[in-house]
Amino acid sequence: MRNDASGASAVPRRDEIVRAATALFLEKGYAATSMSALAQACGMQKASLYHHFPSKEALFVACVNDGYDVAVRELEQIRDDRTLDDEARLRRAFDALYRITVESTVGRMSPLIAETSRQIPSVARAFHDGFITRQHEILSDMIDAGVASGAFREVDRLGLEHMIFGPIVTLSLSREMFASFDSLDALYPVDGVREAHCDLILKLLRVSSDEPTER
Amino acid sequence: MRNDASGASAVPRRDEIVRAATALFLEKGYAATSMSALAQACGMQKASLYHHFPSKEALFVACVNDGYDVAVRELEQIRDDRTLDDEARLRRAFDALYRITVESTVGRMSPLIAETSRQIPSVARAFHDGFITRQHEILSDMIDAGVASGAFREVDRLGLEHMIFGPIVTLSLSREMFASFDSLDALYPVDGVREAHCDLILKLLRVSSDEPTER
DNA sequence: GTCTATACAAGGATAGAC
DNA sequence: GTCTATCCTTGTATAGAC
Structure with a gap:
């Protein structure tokens, strides 16, 4: 499922999450996008998301600033x-x-x-x-x-x-x-x-x- | 709290609701605006809102089309x-x-x-x-x-x-x-x-x- | 037409094993 | 770093008394 143009995989998982999350936020809006949906789109469990980002808000901030x-x-x-x-x-x-x-x-x-x-x-x-x-x-x-x-x-x-x-x-x-x-x-x-x-x-x-x- | 320019009060309550709901939707967004918040802004209980509009979506539609x-x-x-x-x-x-x-x-x-x-x-x-x-x-x-x-x-x-x-x-x-x-x-x-x-x-x-x- | 009470699902977030 | 299981709050919506 990975296919980045940018060479090696230095920061692999986190970037994948941001990418998938951005797509979902853009499609459904911020409030209507649940952490469950985000986790599913990343192929992981909700709890695992919280290992990478302390909150939904923090994940969103990362998506925008990216x-x-x-x-x-x-x-x-x-x-x-x-x-x-x-x-x-x-x-x-x-x-x-x-x-x-x-x-x-x-x-x-x-x-x-x-x-x-x-x-x-x-x-x-x-x-x-x-x-x-x-x-x-x-x-x-x-x-x-x-x-x-x-x-x-x-x-x-x-x-x-x-x-x-x-x-x-x-x-x-x-x-x-x-x-x-x-x-x-x-x-x-x-x-x-x-x-x-x-x-x-x-x-x-x-x-x-x-x-x-x-x- | 009522002060319409348009003469009598033909459809009083419903219009008040639409007015208050529109303001809240504009401020917080659709998904982030709860029926509880809407009810509070209208000075009534959640259940009473459902007497006027069958769903949150229907209320929103009324707000936009207004x-x-x-x-x-x-x-x-x-x-x-x-x-x-x-x-x-x-x-x-x-x-x-x-x-x-x-x-x-x-x-x-x-x-x-x-x-x-x-x-x-x-x-x-x-x-x-x-x-x-x-x-x-x-x-x-x-x-x-x-x-x-x-x-x-x-x-x-x-x-x-x-x-x-x-x-x-x-x-x-x-x-x-x-x-x-x-x-x-x-x-x-x-x-x-x-x-x-x-x-x-x-x-x-x-x-x-x-x-x-x-x- | 408004209320209290409640059903039931889904939300964000955490604990702790592996 | 990912999982399962769970906590607690809040969400939309309904039932039924007044």
């Missing part, structure tokens, strides 16, 4: 890639942001954070500081660079930030909310939305403000 | 208000959308829909058809009118829709996720985001594409 760094590092690499021009960089960033937010486990956790925000505020704090804020900073860097180089126009930053992240987060949320629909991909198509969204953002940012790469 | 019409009707009135020009109409619509999505109970339900989407798919369906779709249609009408009158430019509709609703829904979600933060209003200010967002959308839509009402 993926920040991988996601953020992907964005940093795009920001620091000197082979890209400002516009290509932004397109790559959109690509990564959509993939992270819609498909990765961390990116899909927003509803879980909302569900537990009052009960476990520390998780919300960590999610905000370790994931949200860092993403925004990296994207802000990219805009700064584009403005400095003259490729991008200066526009209101608060509005721009919300117009970049808003549609992405909402698409992810919508796909969780309406996951049971047959028509999910037709109603909320990831690729189609990403392209249309990115084009419009670039239309706002481009200095030559005609309609260049209208698809 | 507010569609009021919200949608507000938008319809703005759409049909012939005293407004296209741009003023859009500004009014932004106003209403932010208020509905961030402050009204229906608007704040997205995380709850996500939490229960697999367990109670019928609620997600109703929320989508009764609330989301209708909002999108009304807004689409307004854009159509603006394009027809020559006030708005035609831009990609899929992208535009997501750039209008995305930031609004995400702001609402963020405010639920980070409700415990002292700095919530500073990090996610409703008025500031709405104004900046609306200005940028108008910048995209306006035919005279210079920078008219830059704040």
Whole structure:
């Protein structure tokens, strides 16, 4: 049942548990996921879970905190890639942001954070500081660079930030909310939305403000 | 404890229950809200709740379905208000959308829909058809009118829709996720985001594409 | 329509053998 | 590090008196 890409098995069991638990939490929500169900998904007994994590809450915290760094590092690499021009960089960033937010486990956790925000505020704090804020900073860097180089126009930053992240987060949320629909991909198509969204953002940012790469 | 604007008390107890239950569900999530807590909030015994609703799920369904019409009707009135020009109409619509999505109970339900989407798919369906779709249609009408009158430019509709609703829904979600933060209003200010967002959308839509009402 | 009392299952968590 | 067995609380829901 194990098939990690990452070489040896340094921390084998614990990571397996986090992985299985994350999937269950994402599917059923925090409160509706029982330790029994978690144990079953891991192929072990409830009591054995408590050997690895002192409580359900601690296990959940581990699940949420697990993926920040991988996601953020992907964005940093795009920001620091000197082979890209400002516009290509932004397109790559959109690509990564959509993939992270819609498909990765961390990116899909927003509803879980909302569900537990009052009960476990520390998780919300960590999610905000370790994931949200860092993403925004990296994207802000990219805009700064584009403005400095003259490729991008200066526009209101608060509005721009919300117009970049808003549609992405909402698409992810919508796909969780309406996951049971047959028509999910037709109603909320990831690729189609990403392209249309990115084009419009670039239309706002481009200095030559005609309609260049209208698809 | 009763103080409705709507005249007499036709369906008194049931509405009180829905009101109190909605508040609790929004605060604690669906699964984490017990019938005991609900009963306590209503000032009655658990068993009495079951006289009004056959199950917790049925009560929840009532809570979600309760507010569609009021919200949608507000938008319809703005759409049909012939005293407004296209741009003023859009500004009014932004106003209403932010208020509905961030402050009204229906608007704040997205995380709850996500939490229960697999367990109670019928609620997600109703929320989508009764609330989301209708909002999108009304807004689409307004854009159509603006394009027809020559006030708005035609831009990609899929992208535009997501750039209008995305930031609004995400702001609402963020405010639920980070409700415990002292700095919530500073990090996610409703008025500031709405104004900046609306200005940028108008910048995209306006035919005279210079920078008219830059704040 | 509301109450008290209760049924019965499932929840999180622990003890202690192996 | 995993197991079986168990503790105690809480969950949803029902029965039946008033």
